[in-house]
Amino acid sequence: MANCDTSRPSALARSxxxxxxxxxxxxxxxxxxxxxxxxxxxxxxKILGGLLAAAGLAVALTGLLLKAxxxxxxxxxxxxxxxxxxxxxxxxTALGAGSGxxxxxxxxxxxxxxxxxxxxxxxxxxxxxxITAAAYTLFALMLDVRLPAPAVSWLV
Amino acid sequence: xxxxxxxxxxxxxxxxxxxxxxxxxxxxxxGSIPGINDNIAFAVFIPFSFAMPPEQALALMVGxxxxxAAGGAIPAxxxxxxxxxxxxxxxxxxxxMARRGEAGKALSIAMTSSVIGGIASSLILLVFAxxxxxxxLRFGYVENFALAILGMSSVVGLLSGxxxxxxxxxxxxxxxxxxxxxxxxxxxxxxxxxxxxxEGIPFVPLLVGLFGIAAMFExxxxxxxxxxxxxxxxxxxxxxxxxxxxDLVRRLLPVWAGSATIGNLxxxxxxxxxxxxxxxxxxxxxxxxxxxxxxxxxxxxxGEGAPEGIAAPESANNAVTASSMVPLLSLGIPGNxxxxxxxxxxxxxxxxxxxxxxxxxxxxxxMIIVAFLIANLVMWPIAFLVIxxxxxxxxxxxxxxxxxxxxxxxxxxxxxxxxxxxNIWVALVAGAVAYAMRLANIxxxxxxxxxxxxxxxxxSLSNSLSMSRGDWLVFIDPVNxxxxxxxxxxxxxxxxxxxxxxxRRSRRAGLSQEAALPAPPRP
Numbered sequence: 060m061a062n063c064d065t066s067r068p069s070a071l072a073r074s075x076x077x078x079x080x081x082x083x084x085x086x087x088x089x090x091x092x093x094x095x096x097x098x099x100x101x102x103x104x105k106i107l108g109g110l111l112a113a114a115g116l117a118v119a120l121t122g123l124l125l126k127a128x129x130x131x132x133x134x135x136x137x138x139x140x141x142x143x144x145x146x147x148x149x150x151x152t153a154l155g156a157g158s159g160x161x162x163x164x165x166x167x168x169x170x171x172x173x174x175x176x177x178x179x180x181x182x183x184x185x186x187x188x189x190i191t192a193a194a195y196t197l198f199a200l201m202l203d204v205r206l207p208a209p210a211v212s213w214l215v
Numbered sequence: 216x217x218x219x220x221x222x223x224x225x226x227x228x229x230x231x232x233x234x235x236x237x238x239x240x241x242x243x244x245x246g247s248i249p250g251i252n253d254n255i256a257f258a259v260f261i262p263f264s265f266a267m268p269p270e271q272a273l274a275l276m277v278g279x280x281x282x283x284a285a286g287g288a289i290p291a292x293x294x295x296x297x298x299x300x301x302x303x304x305x306x307x308x309x310x311x312m313a314r315r316g317e318a319g320k321a322l323s324i325a326m327t328s329s330v331i332g333g334i335a336s337s338l339i340l341l342v343f344a345x346x347x348x349x350x351x352l353r354f355g356y357v358e359n360f361a362l363a364i365l366g367m368s369s370v371v372g373l374l375s376g377x378x379x380x381x382x383x384x385x386x387x388x389x390x391x392x393x394x395x396x397x398x399x400x401x402x403x404x405x406x407x408x409x410x411x412x413x414e415g416i417p418f419v420p421l422l423v424g425l426f427g428i429a430a431m432f433e434x435x436x437x438x439x440x441x442x443x444x445x446x447x448x449x450x451x452x453x454x455x456x457x458x459x460x461x462d463l464v465r466r467l468l469p470v471w472a473g474s475a476t477i478g479n480l481x482x483x484x485x486x487x488x489x490x491x492x493x494x495x496x497x498x499x500x501x502x503x504x505x506x507x508x509x510x511x512x513x514x515x516x517x518g519e520g521a522p523e524g525i526a527a528p529e530s531a532n533n534a535v536t537a538s539s540m541v542p543l544l545s546l547g548i549p550g551n552x553x554x555x556x557x558x559x560x561x562x563x564x565x566x567x568x569x570x571x572x573x574x575x576x577x578x579x580x581x582m583i584i585v586a587f588l589i590a591n592l593v594m595w596p597i598a599f600l601v602i603x604x605x606x607x608x609x610x611x612x613x614x615x616x617x618x619x620x621x622x623x624x625x626x627x628x629x630x631x632x633x634x635x636x637x638n639i640w641v642a643l644v645a646g647a648v649a650y651a652m653r654l655a656n657i658x659x660x661x662x663x664x665x666x667x668x669x670x671x672x673x674x675s676l677s678n679s680l681s682m683s684r685g686d687w688l689v690f691i692d693p694v695n696x697x698x699x700x701x702x703x704x705x706x707x708x709x710x711x712x713x714x715x716x717x718x719r720r721s722r723r724a725g726l727s728q729e730a731a732l733p734a735p736p737r738p
Contacts, residue, residue, distance in 0.1 A: 078655040082383050089390055089405075096404055100397035103673050104404060107390045114383035121379065136654060139439035140432035144647055147428075147622060151639040168619045175618035176438050186616050194623045204631040 075122025082115025139174070146170045157210025160199075164191045219341065222581030225270055226589060234271040235586055238278020239594050243601045245279070246286025269564035269579055276560045277586040282594055284489070284532050285329035289602060292321045292525070293452060294434075296427045296621055301489050301532035303426060303663060304497045308517075308524025313452035315520050323457040324525045326598040327464075328471060332530035333591030335475035336482065336537035340584050343541075353698060354484055356682065357689055360675035361699035361706075362484065363668045364690075366491040367661075368706035380657045388665020389672070391416060398674045411637040420629035420638035421645045421666070425659060427625030428646020433653070434618055454602065467526045470500050474527040478534025483541040490667045492535045493528040494660070498709070500527030537587040543568050544580060 089108030093101045146167055153163035168187035177183055198204040226232060241260065260279045267275070287302035292309035305325055312321040354362070367385060394405045395415035406412040474496035481492035500523040508514045508521070515521055543557060561568055572580045629642035649659055683689035693700045 074655060078380075078657065082387075085387075092405060096397070097400055097402045099399045099677075100402040100404060103676070104390060104393045107386055107393065111383060111386040111390060114379055114386060117379045118383065135436050135439055135443075136432070136650070139435040140647075140650060143432065143435055143618070143622070144643065147626065147639075147643050150626075151636060151643065154639070155636045164623065168623065171619040171622055172616060174435060175615040176442060177613075177615045187619070190616070190619050190623060194627055198627045198631060202631065204627070205634045206627075206630075207636060 073122045075125075076119050077122075079115045079117070079119025079122055082118060083112050084115070086110070086112025086115055143171060143174055146174070154207040157208070159209030160195065160206040161191060164194070218577060218581050219585065221578050222583075222585035225578045225582035226274065226585050228270065231270045231274045231582075232589070234267070235274040235278045235590055236593055236597070238275040239282040239590055239597050240278075240601065242279035242282030243286040243594070243598055244605055246283035247289040247601070247605075269566070270582060272564060273560060273579065273583055274586050276557065277583060278590050280557070281333055281533065281536050281587065281590040282597070284536055285326060285333075285529070285594060285598060286601070288325035288329070288525075288529055289322065292318060292325060293454075294617065294621060295430045296625065297422075301493060301535075302528070303422070303490075304493055304528040304660070305525050306426065306430075308519070308521050311515070311518065311520035312522070312525070315515075316452065316455065317520070318452040319455040319457040320459065320463075320522075321520075321525055322454065322602055323459050324463075324467070324522050325529045326595060326602070327459060328467070328474070328526040328529035329533040329598075330591055330595045331471045332475045332478055333533035333536060333594065334588065335472075336479050336534040337584075337588035337591055339479050340537045340540055340587060356675045356678040357692075357696045357699045358702070359671060360679050361690055361696075361702035362491070363672035363675060365702045365706045365709075366494060366668050367664060367672070368709040380655075381661050384652065384657050384659065385661035385665045388662035388667075389669045390665075391662075392666050392669020393673065398670065399677050409637075411635065415670070416666075417629075417632060417635075417638050417641055418666075419632035420641040422663075423625045423629040424642035424645025424647075425649040425663065427621060427628070428642055429649035429653065429659075431618055431621045431625070432646060432650040434614070434621070438615065438618070457599065457602070463522060467522060470503065470523050470526045471530045473499050473503075474530035475534040478531035479538040481531075482535035482538030489532050489535040489539075490664070492531045494664055496527040496531035497524065500524065502712075533591065537591075540583070540587065544572060544583065 086108045089111065090105050091108075093104040093108055095101075096104070150163050150167035153166075154160065165187050168190050169183050172183050172186050177186060195206070199206050226235070238260070260275060284301045287297050288305045288309065291297040291302035291306035292313050295306045295310035297303045297306050302325075309321045309325060312318070392415065394412055396402070396406075396413055397404055403413060411417070477496045477499065478492045481495065482489070501517055504517050504521050504523045508523075509517065518524065540557070558568055561572075566572060566576050566579065625646075626639050626642060629638040630636065632638055652659055652662070679689055680687070689696065689699075691700045691703050
């Protein structure tokens, strides 16, 4: 997070406040959800949820009270990781929709290579083809993994 | 002695020893592929062994089993993506060392530690197998719960920053482990009517996501920051020299000894698993590092490339491989999930593990035990060959292109576990959560431990309580459950020691500050 502003953040911009709040909400939700389980199955997750909510509250309070907390900084992750997550989600959707393995994987690789900073259409195409071919050889041919099947026969 | 000689004689048939060496080489390569864990690596080779005579088939499987656990360290160190679950802690200090330009040294520490752990464990298996099995028999529900508590307590050594966040991380792991059918009544918990979740969150995709996909996100963020700062994108670490200086070997000797002992003890307990041994060994190594080396000139921080952070988990994980065979071969009880697959491999050839194995198929039983020793001996040169050839070519790929390679290997590794597209989503979500946890400075280690120990903790707790009619004191009963009481006491000690240490340090600092203050003027 080298690009974050390192000056002392305001109370609402402190990361631990939000992290603690998120943990608190998750813990409470787990408690509430566990209340719907049968008698024998509910106590263990309910205790864990309660403890998580308490830990979240403690993190939020320390974030609010201690001045050493860092500012919340999401610019880098949003610009780098989020597009990659979207690309992988689209790839998984395409695999599930019966587009076969090769075409969606080529496109995913091209997009990830571009996001990684590789430039030049030919270079991207060659790298994407090599990575896809290597993965296909390793998983489908050598390890005998049944890769997602295409909906139409002419796709691989 | 005659039986051991019989084992050696069976193993040293040229075709059998060749299969063992092939198994070691193949296990090392397959283990170094992110997402292909020990179980998958082992399962992939079972079909190959169908047509072989039992000696050859089992020698091959022993080779794969030993080497896959060690091979996982290669991508863990080079790209921070553990090839197998057993290398998940190696990724922390190993990758930090590699980024410092000492990838060769880190890989050498990992492989040497694996070999030492493996050899120690093989010798124990060879000498003490029947005697040690009786200890394993004394572990019931109460002892298993105490063991899980001891395992969770080992996270204390992993927490260097905010302890509350570490505890929260452990709770997240324990909570995530409750997803699926309830172990007591079969009630579906947190499944949201999704059939893929009825047996819990699939573990292999989860692990691949937590490490592999999160590492890919980190790599992308690094590249983005380097470009934003106007710097050219730095290359992946080069392997370089793999020579280990003599003083480093001397320094690591106690770590190897301690971690191999922990690996041996945990490995022979049914159901304890390799990961608990790794965490406990890592915790012990962390304490030793903080006691002997932290803060000295030229020393890094723990988690920033400390050699003990590589030596401890690698030595422990290979110590588990052979010792997990103790309950399997002596009693027919698997020590971990991969050794459970060994039952399948033996069954294919008409053998049932247990005391009868030694009487009915003594040559095979002792050959397996001897094969563990030889596999670990040949693993060292083979590991160096694999690193110098296969791994060097793989990691020569430019960093920018590595993003796609990691993503695809991880996603297909996750998918391969049951050929299910749902696994890809699990890996992606797990990767996003792990990355968010890293951004929020929440340590991942305790969550992983919670995920692993969660089911064992819940089932042994509920079974112990129903057996004792709700009496919680059963866990600290020194008469009926002395092992459990000792483990609970040890867990308490693990939590108390850092607090006592902190108190002593602040008291000492306070005293020295008082001494440094100028004396008050005399009236």
